[in-house]
Amino acid sequence: MSEPLWIWQAEHTIPSQPGAGCDAIHEVLEELGKSKWGESDIFSIQLAMEEAVVNAVKHGNRLDHRKMVRISSRLSKDLIRIEISDEGAGFDPDSLPDPTEKCHRDAPGGRGVMLIRSFMSNVAYNAAGNQVVMEKRRGESGPKQQCSAETDKK
Amino acid sequence: MAEYQRIVVNEVGDVSVVRFRDQKIIDNLNIQEMGRELTSLVEVDKRRKLLLNFSAVEFLSSAALGKLITLDKKVKAAGGDLKLCRIQPEIYEVFAITKLNRLFEIKEDESDALASF
Numbered sequence: 001m002s003e004p005l006w007i008w009q010a011e012h013t014i015p016s017q018p019g020a021g022c023d024a025i026h027e028v029l030e031e032l033g034k035s036k037w038g039e040s041d042i043f044s045i046q047l048a049m050e051e052a053v054v055n056a057v058k059h060g061n062r063l064d065h066r067k068m069v070r071i072s073s074r075l076s077k078d079l080i081r082i083e084i085s086d087e088g089a090g091f092d093p094d095s096l097p098d099p100t101e102k103c104h105r106d107a108p109g110g111r112g113v114m115l116i117r118s119f120m121s122n123v124a125y126n127a128a129g130n131q132v133v134m135e136k137r138r139g140e141s142g143p144k145q146q147c148s149a150e151t152d153k154k
Numbered sequence: 155m156a157e158y159q160r161i162v163v164n165e166v167g168d169v170s171v172v173r174f175r176d177q178k179i180i181d182n183l184n185i186q187e188m189g190r191e192l193t194s195l196v197e198v199d200k201r202r203k204l205l206l207n208f209s210a211v212e213f214l215s216s217a218a219l220g221k222l223i224t225l226d227k228k229v230k231a232a233g234g235d236l237k238l239c240r241i242q243p244e245i246y247e248v249f250a251i252t253k254l255n256r257l258f259e260i261k262e263d264e265s266d267a268l269a270s271f
Contacts (some may be wrong), residue, residue, distance in 0.1 A: 108220035
């Protein structure tokens, strides 16, 4: 499949502290608004970015101020691709407990990865588990129910 | 009665109706503060019937969901009742995907929710 024609892109490197991704996320949302993406798409992309950045800062880099998080965003007419990398040891996204199972449903955490997978069109983690690549196609129907763990490693 | 920064509380009969000051519940410090304030309703003010009205909320992260789950546990442990209402469609999707719509009792509007206590 040919690479989309990117019409906008941005790179941010942020420190590992809560809230540090605000400007990068805001810039993407502003660009989506300018390009007339729908509210539902923008909601999905914001949710995925917020969750992925928090995961990278908190769980990946463990709030270590010496480690950075890199956010790369590219936009074509009908697709946005966002890559978020941290400097942590990585994790296996398929090993996470299913937060929708009754025994985990009242656990206060563990829903970020599931929400990212549900609200984005394509999600892939690198083998080390410290980089996520997320894509959203413009106007795609609502979030996907997650039935089982997907094998989406590169 | 405590003054809250992240929530507004009104009494309707014996139900405490809670609204959120933030349209987007994202900021980590604000979420921590929101969690403390919600907990305080149960543990300090000893309120037992809580209705969370989300009409002003346009966005919330999974960290905020975690605070709601913690609140639910505290309310249940105290023998109380927690309900949610006026959740906007995109946010309801978040509850549905995570199946938290089965953990929480969610009503369409405030009057229905109040009548159900």
